[in-house]
Amino acid sequence: MCSKTDDTDQIIVQRFKKDYTEQFYILVRMHLSFLLDLNTEENDSVPEKGRIKKWNLVPFSKKSKLRSVIEGAPLTQEGINQIFQLIEFLKQEDNIKSEGIFRRTGSIERQQELKYLLNQGSFLDLGSGTYSVHDCASVLKGFFQDLPDPLLTEVHFPVYCQIAELYDINISALQESKLLEALQLLLLLLPSENKLLLKDLLELLHVTASFESHNRMSPDNLAKLFTPHLLCPRNLTPAILLKVSQSLFSIVSFMIMKYKEVFKIPSKLILDFKAKYEKKRILSPVRHLNESTADVASTVFTFVDRECTTKENQSNPTETALAQLYAHIQSLPESSKKRKLVKQFNKENGHGTPLQTVKNSKNRSIGDSIKKHIFHKHLARKKGFLMKDSPCGTSEETMMTPRSRKPVLLLSGTNINALPKMEHPNRFMDNVTEEKERIDSPSSCFQVSLPFKSKSEGDIQRNKIEVPKINKSDTEAILTDTFREYLSNRDMITFYSPQDSSFSSRTDDFNSTDLGNLTDGQFSDSLMYCLNGNNPEELNVIEEEQEEKKLVLKPKKFDENGKPIMFETSF
Amino acid sequence: MASRKKTLLKVIILGDSSVGKTSLMNQYVNRKFSNQYKATIGADFLTKELTVDDRTVTMQIWDTAGQERFQSLGVAFYRGADCCVLVFDVTAPNTFKSLDSWRDEFLIQASPREPENFPFVLLGNKVDLEPRAISAKRAQQWCQSKNNIPYFETSAKEGLNVEQAFLAIAKNALAQQNSTVDLYNEFPDQIKLTNTQKTSNNGDSCAC
Numbered sequence: 001m002c003s004k005t006d007d008t009d010q011i012i013v014q015r016f017k018k019d020y021t022e023q024f025y026i027l028v029r030m031h032l033s034f035l036l037d038l039n040t041e042e043n044d045s046v047p048e049k050g051r052i053k054k055w056n057l058v059p060f061s062k063k064s065k066l067r068s069v070i071e072g073a074p075l076t077q078e079g080i081n082q083i084f085q086l087i088e089f090l091k092q093e094d095n096i097k098s099e100g101i102f103r104r105t106g107s108i109e110r111q112q113e114l115k116y117l118l119n120q121g122s123f124l125d126l127g128s129g130t131y132s133v134h135d136c137a138s139v140l141k142g143f144f145q146d147l148p149d150p151l152l153t154e155v156h157f158p159v160y161c162q163i164a165e166l167y168d169i170n171i172s173a174l175q176e177s178k179l180l181e182a183l184q185l186l187l188l189l190l191p192s193e194n195k196l197l198l199k200d201l202l203e204l205l206h207v208t209a210s211f212e213s214h215n216r217m218s219p220d221n222l223a224k225l226f227t228p229h230l231l232c233p234r235n236l237t238p239a240i241l242l243k244v245s246q247s248l249f250s251i252v253s254f255m256i257m258k259y260k261e262v263f264k265i266p267s268k269l270i271l272d273f274k275a276k277y278e279k280k281r282i283l284s285p286v287r288h289l290n291e292s293t294a295d296v297a298s299t300v301f302t303f304v305d306r307e308c309t310t311k312e313n314q315s316n317p318t319e320t321a322l323a324q325l326y327a328h329i330q331s332l333p334e335s336s337k338k339r340k341l342v343k344q345f346n347k348e349n350g351h352g353t354p355l356q357t358v359k360n361s362k363n364r365s366i367g368d369s370i371k372k373h374i375f376h377k378h379l380a381r382k383k384g385f386l387m388k389d390s391p392c393g394t395s396e397e398t399m400m401t402p403r404s405r406k407p408v409l410l411l412s413g414t415n416i417n418a419l420p421k422m423e424h425p426n427r428f429m430d431n432v433t434e435e436k437e438r439i440d441s442p443s444s445c446f447q448v449s450l451p452f453k454s455k456s457e458g459d460i461q462r463n464k465i466e467v468p469k470i471n472k473s474d475t476e477a478i479l480t481d482t483f484r485e486y487l488s489n490r491d492m493i494t495f496y497s498p499q500d501s502s503f504s505s506r507t508d509d510f511n512s513t514d515l516g517n518l519t520d521g522q523f524s525d526s527l528m529y530c531l532n533g534n535n536p537e538e539l540n541v542i543e544e545e546q547e548e549k550k551l552v553l554k555p556k557k558f559d560e561n562g563k564p565i566m567f568e569t570s571f
Numbered sequence: 572m573a574s575r576k577k578t579l580l581k582v583i584i585l586g587d588s589s590v591g592k593t594s595l596m597n598q599y600v601n602r603k604f605s606n607q608y609k610a611t612i613g614a615d616f617l618t619k620e621l622t623v624d625d626r627t628v629t630m631q632i633w634d635t636a637g638q639e640r641f642q643s644l645g646v647a648f649y650r651g652a653d654c655c656v657l658v659f660d661v662t663a664p665n666t667f668k669s670l671d672s673w674r675d676e677f678l679i680q681a682s683p684r685e686p687e688n689f690p691f692v693l694l695g696n697k698v699d700l701e702p703r704a705i706s707a708k709r710a711q712q713w714c715q716s717k718n719n720i721p722y723f724e725t726s727a728k729e730g731l732n733v734e735q736a737f738l739a740i741a742k743n744a745l746a747q748q749n750s751t752v753d754l755y756n757e758f759p760d761q762i763k764l765t766n767t768q769k770t771s772n773n774g775d776s777c778a779c
Contacts, residue, residue, distance in 0.1 A: 221609060241613070
């Protein structure tokens with residue numbers, strides 16, 4: 001019935017749900033929110049028992065009834081077992097072919113008798129013919145009707161309404177696949193008893209519909225009968241119930257037709273689950289997927305992988321993902337929800353989001369906001385800071401990225417966090433003029449290991465003298481930039497890209513750890529040669545004159561590859 | 572003396588599922604019978620103009636779903652009805668047995684001023700089908716016990732007796748309208764503070 005991959009998918013889901021219950025719900029809901037415009041706060045309560053329990057407060061009319069296994073009581077395993085007898089009986093081919101099965105009423109007296117027996121928890125001899133097919137079908141239907149919380153749960157009801165609004169299976173295959181995925185995810189969020197029973201019921205209805213030529217019950221027909229029972233909250237007013245039933249029955253009909261598919265797991269979700277396990281496996285190399293992955297053991301292996309961290313910092317996936325998320329929020333239609341999201345976003349990022357984008361959140365398109373952003377930047381420059389316009393400066397702006405607290409960042413000139421630091425370039429400029437006459441030494445480049453503020457004039461001079469074609473904006477930029485430029489001119493570093501130029505813009509974040517990474521991952525051996533105190537030959541001439549003032553970097557510590565990771569500095 | 576002159580007659584069709592309510596209405600209004608087997612969601616109505624005793628009236632026929640869950644729709648749709656049509660399937664005894672509960676349900680929910688005099692009409696449908704489970708005699712006996720409700724045996728499929736039945740329905744509704752008392756209270760929704768009897772509001776309106 002199920003292919004092998006489906007089985008493994010199911011196993012993974014079961015395992016994941018067991019191992020990371022919370023993350024399971026978060027992930028499923030996240031995937032669901034990709035498909036739907038969900039109000040996450042409202043949906044947060046989905047797996048919580050508390051809310052479901054609230055609806056177990058049966059209305060007064062039902063409360064007076066005898067407490068029993070199946071009638072009006074919340075779903076229990078016992079009740080399901082009893083109900084399963086009916087399902088099995090109805091599934092028999094002779095029975096399922098009965099015209100109008102589930103639609104016709106049958107004898108009310110016999111149904112009450114049957115209900116009574118089911119409530120007693122007794123085994124039913126349905127084959128004896130005491131009860132007709134319609135009696136059993138009606139009792140089964142009545143069972144779903146009497147559930148205080150509909151089988152598909154009341155908390156999911158608004159989601160189903162939204163699905164019905166968004167997706168029309170008649171429009172396109174794409175819509176159909178999205179509808180299917182949304183339903184698959186929703187069913188994953190169901191309590192397991194509900195899910196099991198739903199599976200049985202949908203299968204029964206599917207088989208029923210397959211005998212349409214005999215029983216005249218099409219999936220639509222069956223859906224019309226079951227929609228109010230399975231989906232609709234019990235407290236709907238008649239008028240709303242009518243409206244809702246009309247719009248929702250196509251979903252139930254779809255579920256009947258695709259009863260196998262709706263219980264499959266969306267491939268994207270499986271990927272995420274697998275990724276999670278994969279990650280776990282890397283962190284705890286001893287253990288494998290099939291073994292228990294208890295959290296305790298893995299902590300032993302927790303360490304910082306320099307190689308990985310460097311790589312991570314290079315491509316900066318977090319940053320990119322955040323930028324994408326931010327762009328997505330920006331492109332949302334204007335609404336209070338969007339404002340809320342932006343606010344939340346800012347909060348999570350320590351208010352690192354450029355202030356103006358919040359103000360200008362009315363700008364619908366990302367393009368607009370980028371323009372605005374750049375425009376503001378220009379304004380800011382003209383106003384307060386002696387900075388020269390540079391194409392390089394704007395190229396750094398390409399991403400409207402919210403700034404995380406990570407040290408490596410793309411920086412925007414108007415970024416409020418960065419504004420105070422703008423004085424540095426100013427000071428540079430002064431320094432440049434003051435010390436024009438000075439001849440600098442290439443080795444002063446090694447100041448990179450010092451805090452940014454301390455010394456920079458040497459590099460600026462170097463730029464002026466040796467790399468005149470470099471845009472002046474580079475002088476306003478950062479030390480390492482210049483440094484890199486210089487190095488790349490000597491073919492020491494082969495890569496150079498705008499992204500890299502913005503690499504260490506936030507100088508105060510540029511700490512020794514980063515330097516270590518930098519040295520480790522990015523610098524060529526020839527550079528290391530330089531760093532080890534040997535000067536490039538061609539610079540020797542200028543160097544001599546600066547000998548006394550020169551900053552000397554001596555490697556202090558070496559990593560396993562023999563590369564220095566710490567330096568001793570001296571003048 | 573008619574206290575309310577209106578030419579619109581509201582007629583409600585009630586009965587178990589699959590007795591042929593929708594088919595009867597379609598046969599009468601559109602003169603069509605569809606072999607489709609479609610459940611009705613909630614309720615729907617069709618209108619038909621007809622002449623009764625040289626008077627043109629518009630009949631608004633409300634077709635309701637036989638499904639249990641939709642019975643709570645009653646309050647919304649029963650009120651203001653001028654006549655109630657009860658339908659059963661002559662080949663299905665159960666549909667005949669539930670007539671009582673349909674009638675009671677209607678009277679409770681529509682709450683006409685004089686329940687015992689409210690015009691009902693009984694239709695035994697599907698007389699074209701064999702075997703018959705409910706004889707005409709049995710149906711008529713039931714009608715007599717309910718203050719002489721008119722009874723018609725119809726076949727929506729063959730259009731048998733449908734026209735006559737609905738004409739009788741219209742006449743009954745008109746007669747009721749022309750009688751001296753209003754069918755319903757002036758302010759049917761008035762709240763009686765002393766009224767302890769709960770208007771079977773199906774208990775679902777509880778605020779929790």
